[in-house]
Amino acid sequence: MNIDLIMIGKTDSRPVEELIELYRKRINFYVRFGVVTLPDPKNRKTLSDAEQKKAEGDMLLRQFAPGDCVVLLDERGTELRSVEFAAWLQKRMNGSTRRLCFVIGGPYGFSDAVYARADGKLSLSRMTFSHQLVRVLFTEQLYRGFTILGNEPYHHE
Secondary structure (H helix, E strand, C coil): CEEEEEEECCCCCHHHHHHHHHHHHHHCCCCEEEEEEECCCCCHHHCCHHHHHHHHHHHHHCCCCCCCEEEEEEEEEEECCHHHHHHHHHHHHHCCCCEEEEEECECCECCHHHHHHCCEEEECCCCCCCHHHHHHHHHHHHHHHHHHHCCCCCCCC
16 A cells, blocks of 8 residues: 645745654654645645635545545544544555545635545644644654554654
8 A cells, every 4th residue: 555645835934844754754664654735836826725625625636546545634534532533544555555645735724625625634633734734743653553563663652
């Protein structure tokens, strides 16, 4: 199985980039993991919130192939403990999923078309985090999930 993290907009923080790269390398020990960063929509400052969501949604939808399992990182998604997330990952790996896409949207969330295409939604917390922090939090949790599955000493419970 391949896993991709697909996100809108480049990070403006070197430390965030470095942490994502650290966890990307670690995750690649377990599974092929890629990070896809899509550009912000052109003229985004002149777009309404709805127009921006639609433009981002159109870009996102072009990233998904038939058969991809698309999971949105969304505040209204299901919250899982790290051990539960690891079990959720194991089910996907045991199934017929060839590519698992985790998606971080833009500042206004996802378009209706992206929600319609999604196979699921996960929430990292009931709190709101910046999109920069979500990138790091998610990649760390993905790494943690694989270490849990491997019975490695990274996670303590």
